[in-house]
Amino acid sequence: MNSKVMDIKKIEVWDGNMAASQAFRQADVDVVAAYPITPSTPVVENYATFEANGYIDGEFVMVESEHAAMSACVGAAAAGGRVATATSSQGFALMVEVLYQAAGMRLPIVLAQVNRALAAPLNVNGDHSDMYLGRDSGWINVSTFSPQEVYDLTLCAFKIGEHLDVRLPVNINQDGFMSSHTAQNVRTLDDKTACDFIGPYQAVNAMLDFSKPVTHGVQTEEDWHFEHKAKQHDAMMRSRKVIDEVFAEFKALTGREYKAVESYGMEDAEVAIVAFGTTYETAKIVVDNLKKEGIKAGIISPRIFRPFPLEDIAAQLQHVKAIACMDRSAPGGSVGALYNEIAGALFNSPARPVLSNIIYGLGGRDMTVSTLTEIYKDLVKEAASGKLNGTIQRFVGVRGPELTYYNA
Amino acid sequence: MSKSIKDMGWDELVQGAALFSFEGEVDYEMSQVQPEDRNYAETNSRNAYVGDWRVEKPVFNKDFCIDCQFCWIYCPDTSIIARDKKMIGVDMDHCKGCGICVEVCPTNPKSLLMFNENTDNEEALEQWPEKSEEKGE
Numbered sequence: 001m002n003s004k005v006m007d008i009k010k011i012e013v014w015d016g017n018m019a020a021s022q023a024f025r026q027a028d029v030d031v032v033a034a035y036p037i038t039p040s041t042p043v044v045e046n047y048a049t050f051e052a053n054g055y056i057d058g059e060f061v062m063v064e065s066e067h068a069a070m071s072a073c074v075g076a077a078a079a080g081g082r083v084a085t086a087t088s089s090q091g092f093a094l095m096v097e098v099l100y101q102a103a104g105m106r107l108p109i110v111l112a113q114v115n116r117a118l119a120a121p122l123n124v125n126g127d128h129s130d131m132y133l134g135r136d137s138g139w140i141n142v143s144t145f146s147p148q149e150v151y152d153l154t155l156c157a158f159k160i161g162e163h164l165d166v167r168l169p170v171n172i173n174q175d176g177f178m179s180s181h182t183a184q185n186v187r188t189l190d191d192k193t194a195c196d197f198i199g200p201y202q203a204v205n206a207m208l209d210f211s212k213p214v215t216h217g218v219q220t221e222e223d224w225h226f227e228h229k230a231k232q233h234d235a236m237m238r239s240r241k242v243i244d245e246v247f248a249e250f251k252a253l254t255g256r257e258y259k260a261v262e263s264y265g266m267e268d269a270e271v272a273i274v275a276f277g278t279t280y281e282t283a284k285i286v287v288d289n290l291k292k293e294g295i296k297a298g299i300i301s302p303r304i305f306r307p308f309p310l311e312d313i314a315a316q317l318q319h320v321k322a323i324a325c326m327d328r329s330a331p332g333g334s335v336g337a338l339y340n341e342i343a344g345a346l347f348n349s350p351a352r353p354v355l356s357n358i359i360y361g362l363g364g365r366d367m368t369v370s371t372l373t374e375i376y377k378d379l380v381k382e383a384a385s386g387k388l389n390g391t392i393q394r395f396v397g398v399r400g401p402e403l404t405y406y407n408a
Numbered sequence: 409m410s411k412s413i414k415d416m417g418w419d420e421l422v423q424g425a426a427l428f429s430f431e432g433e434v435d436y437e438m439s440q441v442q443p444e445d446r447n448y449a450e451t452n453s454r455n456a457y458v459g460d461w462r463v464e465k466p467v468f469n470k471d472f473c474i475d476c477q478f479c480w481i482y483c484p485d486t487s488i489i490a491r492d493k494k495m496i497g498v499d500m501d502h503c504k505g506c507g508i509c510v511e512v513c514p515t516n517p518k519s520l521l522m523f524n525e526n527t528d529n530e531e532a533l534e535q536w537p538e539k540s541e542e543k544g545e
Contacts, residue, residue: 104424104425105424105425105426106423106424107424167423167424204423205422205423205424205426205428210434211433211434211435212428212430212433212434213428213429213430213434214426214427214428214429215426215427215428215429216424216426218425218426218427220425224413224421224425226418227416227417227418227421228418228421228424228425230418231418231419231421231423232423234418234419235423
C-alpha cells in the first residue's frame with residue numbers, strides 16, 4: 001500500500017477514467033509509463049496528480065510515444081515490478097508490436113484501454129476497432145459497461161494477471177466518452193482493503209534478482225518458438241479458472257458479481273443480441289420494455305473477450321431462435337468478429353438459431369433505445385419465420401442507401 | 409536444470425522464454441571465477457557454437473604481440489582469451505571474424521591478421537609479412 005492514504009468516500013462520483021486512475025493508485029503500482037491520448041488522457045493526468053500530491057510511492061515515467069510507453073512497461077515488468085499504463089485508438093495501434101512482446105514474455109502488465117475509433121478518418125469517439133485490433137495479441141481482454149465496472153475489474157485485473165498460474169497482461173476496455181467521461185456513482189473500497197485484495201506483487205524471473213541472472217526477450221526460431229506459444233496459449237486458456245476465482249473473491253468482498261459472460265433477460269429469451277460495452281446497459285432498458293409487451297428478449301455480452309468463453313456462450317444461446325451479433329468495428333471485408341465467434345460457438349451444438357451480423361456505432365454513432373427496439377422487432381420476425389429477413393450482414397444507423405451483404 | 413532443454417516439451421520450458429545464465433544461485437563473486445570454470449547454464453549463449461558464421465578468421469602470431477590488450481578490450485564478442493594480462497589466443501567457437509582485433513593491433517608487423525577460414529594456421533604464420541618501413545601503417 002502507498003504510504004500516504006487517500007481519504008475517499010464510500011460512494012464517489014467518478015467517470016471511467018477516474019475509476020481506472022484510482023484503481024491504479026490503490027494497486028500500489030511500481031511503474032506507470034504512459035503517453036496520454038484522448039479519451040484516456042485523464043487516466044494519466046489523474047495519476048500524475050496523485051503522484052504530484054504524494055499519493056504514489058511508485059515511479060511515473062513520461063515517455064515519447066505509446067510504443068515507448070509499452071516498451072518501458074515491458075522493461076519495468078521484466079525487472080520485477082507491478083506495471084500499468086493507459087491508452088486509446090492510435091496510441092494502442094502504436095503499442096501493438098510491444099503488446100505481443102509483453103504477452104509472449106509473460107509479463108502481467110495492466111492496460112486501461114479507453115476504446116476509440118481508429119483513423120482514417122480521424123475520430124476521437126468510441127467504437128471497438130482498437131479492442132478488436134488487440135484481440136490476438138495474447139492479452140486477457142475484459143469488456144466493461146460502466147465506471148463502477150472499470151474500477152472493480154481494474155482491481156481484479158492485477159490479481160488475475162499476476163496469479164502464478166497466469167502471468168499474462170490484462171487489457172481492461174471501456175467505451176470512449178460513454179464510460180470514460182460519464183460521471184456516475186462508484187462504490188469504492190478504502191485503500192487498504194483494495195490493496196489487500198490484490199495482494200503483494202510476486203516477481204517471477206526478475207532481472208533485478210542478481211542471484212539468478214536472466215535474459216528476457218530471447219530468440220527461439222523453429223526449435224522452441226512453437227512450444228513457447230503453446231505454453232502461452234495454455235496459460236491463457238487456464239486463466240479462465242483464475243478469473244472465475246478472482247470474481248468469486250471479489251463478490252465475497254463487495255457483493256458485486258462478475259461473470260465471464262454477462263446476460264440479462266436470457267432465462268426465457270427467444271430473441272437476443274450479443275454486444276460489447278455500454279450497449280449492454282442500453283439493451284437492458286430495451287429488454288425490460290419489450291418483456292412488458294410480451295416479447296421474450298435478452299442480451300448477452302462476453303465480459304471476457306479473451307480467453308473467449310465459447311462453451312458458456314453456446315450454453316446460454318441454446319434456446320434462442322434469432323440472434324443479432326452486433327459488432328462496433330468496421331469489419332474490413334468480412335462479417336464482424338463477434339458474428340464469427342458466436343457462429344463458431346454454436347456450430348458444434350444442437351442450436352440452429354437465425355444468426356445475423358449488425359455493424360453499428362462506428363466512430364461514436366449513438367446506439368439508442370429506439371434503434372435497439374427496431375433490431376429486436378426484426379429478430380422477432382426472423383424467429384417466427386425461421387429465416388433471415390434479408391442478408392446476413394447489415395449496417396444500422398448509417399445515412400444513405402441500405403447496406404447489406406452475404407445471402408444466407 | 410537436470411534435464412536438457414532439447415528434451416523438454418512446452419510444459420517444461422521456462423515461461424516467457426526467460427533464459428538463466430548460470431546453473432543454481434550466484435551467491436559468489438562471478439568476476440573471481442574464470443570463464444572456463446563458471447557454471448554456465450545449458451541455455452547460456454557460451455554453449456552455442458557460432459564459429460561457422462566466419463568467412464575470414466584472425467590468426468594470432470605471438471612473436472610480435474606486446475600484450476597491450478587492445479584486441480581484448482575491443483573484441484565485441486569477448487572472444488580474445490587472455491590470462492594475467494597476457495594474450496593467449498582467440499576463442500574460435502565464438503569469434504565471428506569481424507576483424508576489429510586486427511584493426512586495433514598496434515604492432516609492426518601486426519600480431520593478428522585475417523586469413524581465409526580454410527587457410528591452415530601454420531601456413532598463415534609462414535606467410536606473415538615483414539616489418540613495414542612506412543610510418544603509421
